Structure formats: C-alpha cells, structure tokens
Amino acid sequence: MFPSIPAESLVKVRGCDIQRGKWRSYYDGAVTRDSTSFDIDHLVPLAEAWDSGARRWNAETRKRYANDLGDRRSLVAVSASSNRSKSDQDPAEWMPDLGQCQYVRQWVAVKIRWTLKVDAAEKRALLAQAKHCANTTVTVRRAATGRSSSGPASGTARSPQAPAPSRGSDPQFSYCYQAIAAGYGPYVRGRDPEYAWYTDSDGDGRVCE
Structure with missing residues (x-):
C-alpha cells in the first residue's frame, strides 16, 4: 500500500x-x-x-x-x-x-x-x-525534498459507466492519496470520468498521479 x-x-x-x-x-x-x-x-x-x-x-x-x-x-x-x-x-x-x-x-x-x-x-x-495586512518580510529556510523512486501508483480506473459527480465528490475516497493507496489513478482529462472528481492543481490534465 x-x-x-x-x-x-x-x-x-x-x-x-x-x-x-x-x-x-x-x-x-x-x-x-x-x-x-x-x-x-x-x-x-x-x-x-x-x-x-x-x-x-x-x-x-x-x-x-x-x-x-x-x-x-x-x-x-x-x-x-x-x-x-x-x-x-x-x-x-x-x-x-x-x-x-x-x-x-x-x-x-x-x-x-x-x-x-x-x-x-x-x-x-x-x-x-x-491587501489588508502590513508589508512584511518573510524569511524562509527551504527544506530538502526527495522524490519517490517508485513513482505514482498505477491501477485500473473504476467503471466509466458511472455518472461523474461534481468536482471533489468521489463517492469512495475523500482524497487522492487514498485512491492511489487503493490502486486507482492517475485519472486523465477526456478519458476518465473520475478526473472531474478532483482538482487538477497543476493543470496538466492528470489527477491522482
């Protein structure tokens, strides 16, 4: 998992x-x-x-x-x-x-x-x-991040016959990481109805990667 x-x-x-x-x-x-x-x-x-x-x-x-x-x-x-x-x-x-x-x-x-x-x-x-706040200088020390070598989980998407609910309303999972953990995703725009259930934050046409 x-x-x-x-x-x-x-x-x-x-x-x-x-x-x-x-x-x-x-x-x-x-x-x-x-x-x-x-x-x-x-x-x-x-x-x-x-x-x-x-x-x-x-x-x-x-x-x-x-x-x-x-x-x-x-x-x-x-x-x-x-x-x-x-x-x-x-x-x-x-x-x-x-x-x-x-x-x-x-x-x-x-x-x-x-x-x-x-x-x-x-x-x-x-x-x-x-806009309602005073101008402030924010100092940040960046944290090192490492990428997963295994890549995103893959799996078979659920039945395309099911009608697609509104964005963010996956009937089975609350978050992408839960769908990924269960073996679902990624969902592709124009191919998978599940795509409409999640927010495509980076606009690449794929969610739950």
Missing part, C-alpha cells in the same frame, strides 16, 4: 514531558492551562500538502514534513475546536477568526519552505487577505 503522510505524523516524542503551562490559540483567541483541550495543527494540512506536491515525495521527506520542528510556523498549538473547524481546508475555504494576517504569512512560508504548489483559488484568497 502506498504510504500516506498522516501515518508518518504519528512519531512518538521522547525526552520531553510538559507538566504545565499556558497556551493561547491565535486562530480564535482561546486560552487554556489544560493541554488536552488544544491540538498541534499542521498549518498546511497533510492532505493539502499531499495534493500540492507531497504525493511525489519519498517516505523520508513525508516523515520530515509531518514532524517539522525546523520551522516554528509548520506546527502550531491551537484550540481543538478551531482545528476541527479548519480540518484540511486551504485559505480559499477557511480562515481563522483572528490573526488572518499571521495565518497568511505562515501559510505562504510553509508552502515556500516545502516547495508546495498553490492553486488559483488559494492564491486569490491569499492575495485578497494580504
């Missing part, structure tokens, strides 16, 4: 046990002393990273992304409720109630750090929000 990023984020932390503290979620302003009420959020969600280029990475790169402690913007402590609200959405679909300018800066920094693509709707949302 083709590995997915979420499985690689479950790395047990050793040598550090925080007993007490105070946390503030900049997504919604929630403050707590109970760490169990907060989540560690991947600022750019794992599924979003996968669709933006991580599907082509090797296992080591995916693991480093999922556990990136090299840039404090990659992983943020936020209230569990705001993290659930965000889920795996990009800025075109979700923005925090507070700290939108900080969120835009951090989102762009993480995407640059990991050389991840930005789709058209995402870019429009980022630019629209940035």
Whole structure:
C-alpha cells in the first residue's frame, strides 16, 4: 500500500514531558492551562500538502514534513475546536477568526519552505487577505525534498459507466492519496470520468498521479 503522510505524523516524542503551562490559540483567541483541550495543527494540512506536491515525495521527506520542528510556523498549538473547524481546508475555504494576517504569512512560508504548489483559488484568497495586512518580510529556510523512486501508483480506473459527480465528490475516497493507496489513478482529462472528481492543481490534465 502506498504510504500516506498522516501515518508518518504519528512519531512518538521522547525526552520531553510538559507538566504545565499556558497556551493561547491565535486562530480564535482561546486560552487554556489544560493541554488536552488544544491540538498541534499542521498549518498546511497533510492532505493539502499531499495534493500540492507531497504525493511525489519519498517516505523520508513525508516523515520530515509531518514532524517539522525546523520551522516554528509548520506546527502550531491551537484550540481543538478551531482545528476541527479548519480540518484540511486551504485559505480559499477557511480562515481563522483572528490573526488572518499571521495565518497568511505562515501559510505562504510553509508552502515556500516545502516547495508546495498553490492553486488559483488559494492564491486569490491569499492575495485578497494580504491587501489588508502590513508589508512584511518573510524569511524562509527551504527544506530538502526527495522524490519517490517508485513513482505514482498505477491501477485500473473504476467503471466509466458511472455518472461523474461534481468536482471533489468521489463517492469512495475523500482524497487522492487514498485512491492511489487503493490502486486507482492517475485519472486523465477526456478519458476518465473520475478526473472531474478532483482538482487538477497543476493543470496538466492528470489527477491522482
């Protein structure tokens, strides 16, 4: 089975046990002393990273992304409720109630750090929000990324007789990486009805590669 990023984020932390503290979620302003009420959020969600280029990475790169402690913007402590609200959405679909300018800066920094693509709707949302923010210089140290030597998974597409639902409505899988892991894809524009179920971020006529 083709590995997915979420499985690689479950790395047990050793040598550090925080007993007490105070946390503030900049997504919604929630403050707590109970760490169990907060989540560690991947600022750019794992599924979003996968669709933006991580599907082509090797296992080591995916693991480093999922556990990136090299840039404090990659992983943020936020209230569990705001993290659930965000889920795996990009800025075109979700923005925090507070700290939108900080969120835009951090989102762009993480995407640059990991050389991840930005789709058209995402870019429009980022630019629209940035107009309301002060000019800021963002410094980024790029992370090294390695490509998978095995290439994308291949398989037989599902029955073409099934009517194609609207984009993003695959009845069997929520994300491309799940379809790939099950042996499906890539889907080609003009050939596979499944193509309409996913976003072709790079416009090459292929999805779930």
